[in-house]
Amino acid sequence: MPITQSAKKALRGSMKKKAVNDRRTKVMKESIKKIEKLVREKNKAEAKKNLPSVYSVIDKAAKKGVIKKNTASRKKARLSKITK
Numbered sequence: 001m002p003i004t005q006s007a008k009k010a011l012r013g014s015m016k017k018k019a020v021n022d023r024r025t026k027v028m029k030e031s032i033k034k035i036e037k038l039v040r041e042k043n044k045a046e047a048k049k050n051l052p053s054v055y056s057v058i059d060k061a062a063k064k065g066v067i068k069k070n071t072a073s074r075k076k077a078r079l080s081k082i083t084k
């Protein structure tokens with residue numbers, strides 16, 4: 001556990017950032033799984049309709065540093081490929 005006041009404050013800040021990042025990651029993964037489920041159920045039209053919102057979630061995660069830029073690009077490319 002942190003001892004100094006500044007270390008305690010840094011811990012509080014990092015815990016808040018972790019909570020936000022975890023939420024972003026969870027939303028991203030859930031939306032990707034939703035698209036993949038629609039494709040498995042042979043509902044590609046619905047999956048294509050939801051694709052822009054999932055792209056947005058992935059881009060926001062990359063912009064905020066939750067995932068790297070190339071990872072975001074790879075995820076989007078794979079989603080695009082399965083919905084064609």
